Every structure is written in structure tokens, then in C-alpha cells.
Amino acid sequence: MEQNELIREREYRELQLLFASGNMDEVVAGAKKLIKKYNTAFAWNLLGLAYKRMGEVTQAMSLYEQLLKENENTLFLSNLGNIYYDLGRVSEAEGLYQRTLSIEPHHYNATISLANIYSSLQKYDQSLALLKSLKKATAGEDSDRMSDINYRIAEDFRNKGEAYFDKAIEYYRGSTKPLSSAHMLECIYKIKDKEKYLEESEVINKRGELNPLLGAIQTHAAIRYEIPDHNLFCSEPFRYISSSSLLGISGFEHSLTRKLIEIMDTFESTPQPLLNGGSQSSGNIFSSDRDCIKMIKKIIEKKILEYRQLHQSSAMFLKKWPEKHVLHGWFISLKSGGALNSHMHKQGWLSGSLYLRLEKQANSNAGNIVFSLDGGGYPNGQKHYPTKVLDIKEGDIVLFPSSIFHYTLPVTSDRSRVTLAFDLKPVHE
Numbered sequence: 001m002e003q004n005e006l007i008r009e010r011e012y013r014e015l016q017l018l019f020a021s022g023n024m025d026e027v028v029a030g031a032k033k034l035i036k037k038y039n040t041a042f043a044w045n046l047l048g049l050a051y052k053r054m055g056e057v058t059q060a061m062s063l064y065e066q067l068l069k070e071n072e073n074t075l076f077l078s079n080l081g082n083i084y085y086d087l088g089r090v091s092e093a094e095g096l097y098q099r100t101l102s103i104e105p106h107h108y109n110a111t112i113s114l115a116n117i118y119s120s121l122q123k124y125d126q127s128l129a130l131l132k133s134l135k136k137a138t139a140g141e142d143s144d145r146m147s148d149i150n151y152r153i154a155e156d157f158r159n160k161g162e163a164y165f166d167k168a169i170e171y172y173r174g175s176t177k178p179l180s181s182a183h184m185l186e187c188i189y190k191i192k193d194k195e196k197y198l199e200e201s202e203v204i205n206k207r208g209e210l211n212p213l214l215g216a217i218q219t220h221a222a223i224r225y226e227i228p229d230h231n232l233f234c235s236e237p238f239r240y241i242s243s244s245s246l247l248g249i250s251g252f253e254h255s256l257t258r259k260l261i262e263i264m265d266t267f268e269s270t271p272q273p274l275l276n277g278g279s280q281s282s283g284n285i286f287s288s289d290r291d292c293i294k295m296i297k298k299i300i301e302k303k304i305l306e307y308r309q310l311h312q313s314s315a316m317f318l319k320k321w322p323e324k325h326v327l328h329g330w331f332i333s334l335k336s337g338g339a340l341n342s343h344m345h346k347q348g349w350l351s352g353s354l355y356l357r358l359e360k361q362a363n364s365n366a367g368n369i370v371f372s373l374d375g376g377g378y379p380n381g382q383k384h385y386p387t388k389v390l391d392i393k394e395g396d397i398v399l400f401p402s403s404i405f406h407y408t409l410p411v412t413s414d415r416s417r418v419t420l421a422f423d424l425k426p427v428h429e
Contacts, residue, residue: 008038011034012034012042012043014030015027015030015031015034015043015046016046018030019046019049019050022053024050024053024054025054027046027047027050028047028050028051028054031043031044031046031047031050032047035047041071041073041075041076042075044063044067044076045073045075045076045079047063048060048063048064048067048076048079049079051063052079052083055289055294056289057083057086057087057287057288057289058289060083061080061083061084061087064076064079064080064083065080068080072099072103074100074103074104074107074110077096077097077099077100077103077110078096078097078100078107078109078110078113080096081093081094081096081097081100081110081113082109082113083287084096085113085117085282085283086283086284086287087267087283087287087288088266088267088268088281088282088283088285089268089283090117090120090268090270090282090283091268093113093117094114094117097110097111097113097114097117098114101114105137106133106134106137106138108134108138108145111130111131111133111134112131112134112148112149112152114130115127115130115131115152116152118130119152119155119156119159120270120271120282121271122159122271122273124156124157124159124160127152127156128153128156128157131149131152131153131156132153134149135149135150135153146174147174147175147176147177147180148175148177150171150172150174150175151171151172151175151177151179151180153171154167154168154169154170154171154172154175154180154183154184155168155183157171158183158186158187162190162191165187165190165191166191168183168184168187169184169187169188172184172187177428178211178426178428179211179213179346179347181204181207181209181214182204182209182211182213182214182217182346183213184200185197185200185201185204185214185217186213186217186376188200189217189220189221189378189379190377190378190379194225197221198225201217201218201221201230205230205231205232208232209232210231210232210233210316210317210320211233211346212233212317212344212345212346212347212348212349212401212402212403213344213346213403214231214232214233215231215232215233215234215235215237215317215401215403216344216346216375216376216403216404216405217231217376217378218230218231219231219235219237219373219403220373220374220375220376220378220380220385223373223374223380223383223384223385224378224379224380224381224383225381226383231403232316233315233316233317233401233403234315234316234317234401234403235315236315237371237373237400237401237403237404238371238386238388238404239314239315240311240314240315240318240400240401241371241388241390241398241399241400241404242307242310242398242399242400243390243392243396243397243398243399244303244396244397245393245395245396245397246299246303246354246395246396246397247395249299251295251298251299252296252299252395256292256295256296257356257357257395259292260292260293260296260331260356260420261356261357261418263288263290263292263293264281264331264333264418267281267282267283267285267330267331268281268282268283269281269282270282274340274341274342274343275332275334275338275339275340275341276337276338276339276340276341277334277335277336277337277338277339277411278332278333278334278335278338278339278340278416279332279333280330280331280332280333281330281331281332282330283330284326284328284329284330285329285330285331285420286326286327286328286329286422296354296420297327297329300327300329300352300354300397300422301327303352303397303399304350304352304399304424307350307399308321315401317349317350317401317403321349322349322424322426322427324426324427324428325349325424325425325426325427326424326425326427327422327423327424327425328348328422328423328424328425329420329421329422329423330420330421330422331418331419331420331421332418332419332421333416333417333418333419334367334408334411334416334417334419335411335416336411336412336413336414336416337410337411337412338410338411338416338417339407339408339409339410339411340407340408341407342372342374342375342376342405342406342407343375343376343405343406343407344375344376344402344403344404344405344406345402345423346402347402347423347425348402348423348424348425349401349402349423349424349425349426350399350400350401350402350423350424351399351400351401351402351421351422351423351424352397352398352399352400352421352422352423353369353392353397353398353419353420353421353422354396354397354398354419354420354421354422355392355393355394355395355396355397355417355418355419356394356418356419356420357394357415357416357417357418358392358393358394358396358413358417358418359394359413359414359415359417360411360412360413361412364412365389365391365409366409366410366411366412366413367392367408367409367410367411367412367413367417368389368390368391368392368408368409369389369390369392369398369406369407369408369409370387370388370389370390370406370407370408370409371387371388371389371390371400371404371405371406372385372386372387372388372404372405372406372407373385373386373387373404373405374387374405375405375406375407376405389409402423
């Protein structure tokens with residue numbers, strides 16, 4: 001390698017290390033310097049990624065769109081696709097991932113992202129075809145990627161139904177992803193006997209694993225089998241349900257809620273089998289750099305901090321708070337008669353709901369949220385599982401451990417019930 005190439009490669013590595021360190025202001029300055037010096041796709045791409053990481057999503061999007069007018073580079077295509085997806089522009093993201101794969105058939109990130117879209121649309125066989133082809137093409141190259149592919153294949157088999165759970169278990173065992181063990185245990189809990197469940201659960205606990213899904217399964221099993229609840233996430237989740245009103249809080253005004261409801265339709269809706277008579281936005285609304293989104297995010301983050309300060313010496317999920325995390329949000333709109341079926345947020349840590357519009361008669365339970373220790377289609381053995389109905393009002397914010405099953409009682413008002421739901425999700429390296 002010539003001296004000039006060695007210098008350029010060193011400068012590239014230094015910029016990558018700077019990006020990994022998280023100082024995006026320096027990355028922007030460094031990327032612009034390398035663009036001026038070399039004008040390479042690598043430098044342009046890191047500039048776009050830095051803008052995105054800084055929350056300057058519109059600037060990052062415009063940059064990639066401009067670059068693609070001159071250069072159909074797979075880096076630009078896939079990263080613009082990621083931005084579109086986060087902003088809820090799913091069909092446009094799908095098109096960009098497909099264009100990426102037409103140039104580079106086994107582009108890892110584009111394949112994973114496109115498979116994720118197919119899965120979200122319940123097109124599991126199309127997702128599986130992509131993932132299995134990628135696994136075959138990249139076999140032996142990277143153990144972390146193999147683990148990730150195995151996990152995604154297992155997820156598709158699990159989502160196809162109980163007839164495919166044995167296949168799902170097989171692929172989960174080939175993955176070290178954070179939720180692999182939990183999903184494997186969930187499949188075992190549903191289709192295997194008590195002894196097999198207890199054997200796997202004990203192994204997982206000995207490894208010290210904790211996450212919302214394990215918490216939900218193990219608390220449920222403790223009631224069903226009448227055994228002690230040894231889950232490491234949160235064994236008394238109802239203690240950590242918090243409800244308060246944002247009305248009167250600085251920044252939370254009618255004009256803010258009106259703007260949030262107005263922009264809801266700018267996000268594409270995503271298929272949500274749990275919803276009856278309603279719709280859910282796709283992507284992550286907090287990826288948007290609109291002022292109203294920034295404001296409500298700031299308010300929610302403040303409430304989460306207050307929640308942690310209140311409970312900081314309590315349950316393990318608060319003691320083991322993820323150092324790296326992201327706030328992921330979406331809108332849910334329910335028409336009259338609409339409801340959201342029982343579920344929990346397995347990819348979260350702390351979950352919440354902010355009620356932007358909710359009309360109901362006095363002393364009515366219509367539209368209220370119900371928490372339960374039973375759900376997920378788990379076999380309940382005809383045991384009694386506690387429930388708790390929370391009487392909510394417009395402007396309320398509810399925070400709770402992501403391990404709790406919850407559902408919505410049917411809405412009866414003529415105007416739709418609009419909720420901003422969110423998860424604080426761990427970011428795993």
C-alpha cells in the first residue's frame with residue numbers, strides 16, 4: 001500500500017473511533033475535512049450518520065437524498081432507508097432496501113432491514129427466505145452476525161405459530177442476542193411440560209439474565225405452578241405502576257397536544273393484530289426533529305427521571321437500569337368500540353402511555369387501561385391472576401415496568417382516543 005493510502009486509511013480509522021466515542025460535533029468537523037481532502041463515500045456517509053445521531057434528522061435525510069442524485073451508493077441507499085423507516089415512511093424505506101439489494105444482493109444491513117419490514121407486515125415466509133439466503137452467503141464470516149440472523153429466523157418461526165415453536169427453539173439456541181433465552185423459554189412454557197420449563201428457567205436465572213419477557217413468563221409460571229417467583233426483573237410489578245397528570249406542567253399545553261394529533265397522520269400505519277377498531281403509527285416518532293416532538297420527548301424524559309428517583313432503591317429493573325437506551329414512541333388511535341388487546345413490551349424496560357385525547361362520561365371505565373399478570377396466550381391452569389384497572393384522564397401519563405401485561409377497555413366516545421405510547425429500550429452493543 002502506498003504512503004498516501006496508508007495516511008488516508010489511518011485518518012478513516014481515527015474518524016470511526018471518534019464516531020464510536022460519541023462526540024458528533026467533532027465527527028462533523030472531521031468528516032467535512034476528509035470530504036474536502038478526499039471526497040469519498042465513506043466520509044460523506046459518516047457525516048450523514050453524525051447528523052442523524054445529533055438529532056438533525058432532516059439535515060441527514062437531505063444530505064443522503066442529494067448524494068443519491070449523483071451516486072447510487074449502497075451506503076447512502078441503506079442509511080436513507082433507515083431514516084425513512086424511523087420516520088414511519090415504510091414503503092419508501094422498503095424501496096430503498098430493494099434497490100440496495102439489486103446492487104449488492106447480500107448487503108447485510110439492507111437484508112436485515114427489509115426482512116424486518118416483511119415481518120412487521122406478517123410476511124414471514126418472505127422474511128425467512130431473505131434471512132436464510134443471507135445466512136448461507138455469510139456463513140462463517142462473523143459470529144455476531146450469525147447470532148443475529150439466527151435470532152431473527154427464530155422470531156419469524158415463533159410468529160408463524162405454535163406449530164413452528166420447535167424450529168424457533170432450535171434457532172434461539174444458536175443465538176446470543178439478549179432476548180433469545182427469554183423467547184426460547186416462552187416457547188417451552190407454552191408447549192412443553194413443567195419439568196422442562198423449570199429446568200430451562202433455572203439455567204437462565206443462574207446466568208443472571210433479566211429482561212421484561214423473562215419477568216412476565218416467570219411471574220406467570222409462579223402463579224400457575226404455585227411456586228416462588230424468582231424472576232430477576234421485577235417480582236411485584238403492580239407496585240411500580242405510576243400515574244400522574246401533565247396538565248399545568250410547563251410546556252404541556254393544548255396547542256402541543258393539538259400539534260401532536262395533527263402530525264399523527266404523517267406517519268404510516270403499521271399492521272397491529274392486537275388492535276380492534278384503531279390504528280398504530282410505524283417507525284419511531286422520536287426520530288422526528290419537529291419542535292412538538294422534541295418538546296414532548298423532553299417532558300417524558302423528565303417524568304422518567306422523577307420515576308427513577310422515586311423508586312431508585314427498589315426493584316432490580318431499576319437497579320440494573322440500562323446505561324445505553326433509546327426512547328421509542330408511537331401513536332395509537334382508537335375509534336368508538338375500539339380496544340387494544342392484552343400484551344406486554346418485551347423489548348422495553350420501562351413503558352408508558354400519554355393520553356392526548358380521551359373523552360368519557362363520569363364514573364365510566366370506557367377507554368381505561370387494565371394491568372394483569374396473565375396474558376400472552378400463556379396456559380394459566382385456571383389459576384387466579386391479579387388485575388388492576390387504572391382510571392385515566394386526558395393529559396395523564398402512566399409509567400410501568402415493561403413486563404406487565406395490559407389492555408384497553410373499549411372506547412365509547414364518538415371522538416377517537418389518541419395515545420402516545422412509548423418504551424425506554426436498552427441499546428445493546
